[in-house]
Amino acid sequence: MITKSAAILAAAMLLGGCSTSLDHQLQTNDRNYEVSWSSDPSPIPVNDFFTLEVEVRRDGELLTDGELSVDAAMPHHNHGMNHVPLIERTGPGRWHVEDMLFHMPGYWELYFDVRDRGVTHRAQEPLEVD
Ligand SMILES: [Cu+2]
Numbered sequence: 001m002i003t004k005s006a007a008i009l010a011a012a013m014l015l016g017g018c019s020t021s022l023d024h025q026l027q028t029n030d031r032n033y034e035v036s037w038s039s040d041p042s043p044i045p046v047n048d049f050f051t052l053e054v055e056v057r058r059d060g061e062l063l064t065d066g067e068l069s070v071d072a073a074m075p076h077h078n079h080g081m082n083h084v085p086l087i088e089r090t091g092p093g094r095w096h097v098e099d100m101l102f103h104m105p106g107y108w109e110l111y112f113d114v115r116d117r118g119v120t121h122r123a124q125e126p127l128e129v130d
Pocket of ligand 1 (some may be wrong): 077
C-alpha cells in the first residue's frame, strides 16, 4: 500500500509540474487571483474535522503580501459552520487551515477571501457533501 501511495503521489506531482500538487483550482470572481486548495481527508467528510492547504497566486506569482480568510456556508439553509477555522500562513502565498467542520450533508459553498491592497477578492467552490 505504501508503494502504491508513493506512486500515486509521484504521478500527482508530475501532473502538477512545478506549480502545485493541490487538486482544486479556482479563480476569484474578478479573475485576478488563482486559488488552489486541497482537503485532508479528501473528499471532505460530513461531521468530521478536516484541514485545508491553500495557495494563492496573482498573475501566476505567489501572493507574498496579502491575507486569506476561509469560511463556508449552506446557502440554501442560511447557515454557516459552527466552528471558526484557524488559519495560519505557512509560506509565501500558502496557508494551512484547521478546525473546518461541515456538520450536515448537502450543498455547501467554500469561500476563500483574498485581501490584497485593501480590497477583498472572493473565490468560491460549490461542494455536494454526503
Ligand atoms: Cu444545513
